[in-house]
Amino acid sequence: MTVSWFLSRERSFAENSLATEMADSRRSRRGHLMAFIVFFLALFSTGSSTAQVPVLMWSTESLPPVASATAGHITSNEQLTAFLSSAFGSGPHTVLLFLQDKLSKDDFTIFGGVFGNKQDSAFQNLEAALQSSPSSLTLSALEWSGSSALPALLQERLGVSPVLVDADTLSHLTINATVSNLLLINLPYCTGLHKSCKEALRDNDEIIGEVLSTMKAKEVPYTAIYTGLQPSRVISEMSMSNQPMGRSLLQTPAPPPVKPPIMVNTTGGPCIMxxxxxxSVSLSSSAPWIDLATETPDTTGSICNTNTSLLVLTYTNFTLSFAMSSRMYPVSARNWFTLDLVQVQSRGLTASFNGSRAIYAPSEYSFHCQSVTSFRDALLVSNNDNTNTSEWRVNFVDFQIQGFGLGNETNFSYASDCAGFFTAGIWMGLLTSLLMLYIFVYGLHMIMKLNTMDRFDDPKGPSISVPQSE
Structure with a gap:
């Protein structure tokens, strides 16, 4: 009952705020537009656990009106299609699609800074564009089912293919306003490896500001759309039909399935895993990281035998190669394999990294390491003399590889981990234990050396006499 009362109060407050805002002047509406958007997104953030992305749209021309959405409403693709049909039904249009890798409603509430310090907001240029535009639209929750449908819908409605541009190429691009144009600006999202989420969003906001300034200088009317390719925060939704009826205590959803390892098979069975x-691969110190593990690679070109193994992973824009060798070391009387070389190929350029000094294990074992990088605590040493590839970097997380001794097994052998046994924590524990043991032994020794006194009177004074009575 308390939750229902709270939701009704929230809904009434939102409706009263909207009515008051519509009664104000147009200048006042623009001034509070971004604050209402963030409140709108925060209000609907608990309405459903379905994956969704927000959509912000503004235009130098008028947009068709949209009925006010109820709390918790999720805009379907059919509703979005109907709106785009009315918005771009006739005449040429120039559309700027700012498509970020990931975007959710929480990004506005956490990094917007609308209710706090506006100077600290990560969306200052976006706020200014929404405030100054004659017409704008906010869809707080657009349903998402694996991929963004907005680029395909825009391409269908405008009848043109998207043109990938950035702030620099747009300034030199001639835009014909008499025909429809779909300009796509890709924006990265934070990966946690080189900068924080707020810094990444602030950089994207600066790109939006540069693009809008260029369009203003060209005096071309446009409609801008800011959305995400996928949500940055997805809440898993469990189907009620698949859940057993009745009581359940401390019930948790099943963990997501673990993706299978990459395996190279020969006639004799698996030989590389x-x-x-x-x-992750980065082409410079300031470029965003590209995670290749999300794609399924082609292993054509991989070879393996008793002494050498070569694993070739071909992706859409990159090719990773892992060269391994196995040798007999008389000192240990066993074969050891080393990861001699890691190569990254892209755009006709090749970067090489040497790992033989740090990445090794017995040939019948696999090698595992939580972090294999070329830039911090590097296990891979760059061999690049070319200036075009000298800043290329690689970062492998929870990395495990085996190139020998698999036989017919489909699982990794015992792993030789890169972390040594005597870590800093173990050394601290050993030293602390030795210090406590020393204090205990010293105290026990002092106690054992104590002697009991044989007299309790003063030996220098007169002796004690006890008179006897008859």
């Missing part, structure tokens, strides 16, 4: 949570 690799698994990694992330296989």
């Amino acid at each position: 690799l698994w990694a949570q992330n296989l």
Whole structure:
């Protein structure tokens, strides 16, 4: 009952705020537009656990009106299609699609800074564009089912293919306003490896500001759309039909399935296996990280025999190669394999990294390491003399590889981990235990050396006499 009362109060407050805002002047509406958007997104953030992305749209021309959505409403693709049909039904249009890799409603409430310090907001240029535009629209929740449908819908409604541009190429691009144009600006999202989410969103906001300034200088009317390719925060939704009826205590959803390792098979069975949570590549110190582990690679070109193994992973824009060798070391009287070389190929350029000094294990074992990088605590040493590839970096998270001794097994052998046994924590524990043991032994020794006194009177004074009575 308390939750229902709270939701009704929230809904009434939102309706009263909207009525008051409509009664104000147009200048006042623009001034509070972004604040209402963030409140709108925060109000609907608990309405449903279905994956969704927000859509912000503004235009130098008028947009068709949209009925006010009820609390918790999720805009379907059919409703979006109907709106785009009315918005771009006739005449040429120039559309700027700012498509971010990931975007959710929480990004506005956490990094917007609308209710706090506006100078600290990560969306200052976006706020200014929404405030100054004659017409705008906010869809707080657009249903998402694996991929963004907005680029395909815009391409269908405008009848043109998207043109990938950035702030620099747009300034040199000639835009014909008499025909429809769909300009796509890709924006990265934070990966946690080189900058925080707020810094990444602030950089994207600066790109939006540069693009809008260029369009203003060209005096071309446009409609801008800011959305995400996928949500940055997805809440898993459990189907009620698949849940058992009745009581359940401390019930948790099943963990997501673990992706299988990459395996190279020959006539004799598996010979190379690799698994990694992330296989990230960056082409410069300021470029965003590209995770190749999300794609399924082609292993054509991989070879393996008793002494050498070569794993070739071909992706859409990159090719990763892992060269391994096995040798006999008389000192240990066993074969050891080393990861001699890791190569990254892209755009006709090749970067090489040497890993033989740090990445090794017995040939019948696999090698595992939580972090294999080329830039911090590097296990891979760059061999790049070319200036075009000298800043290329790689980062492998939860990395495990085996190139020998698999036989007919489909699982990794015992893993030789890169972390040594005597870590800093173990050394601290050993030293602390030795110090406590020393204090205990010293105290026990002092106690054992104590002697009991044989007299309790003063030996220098007169002796004690006890008179006897008859």
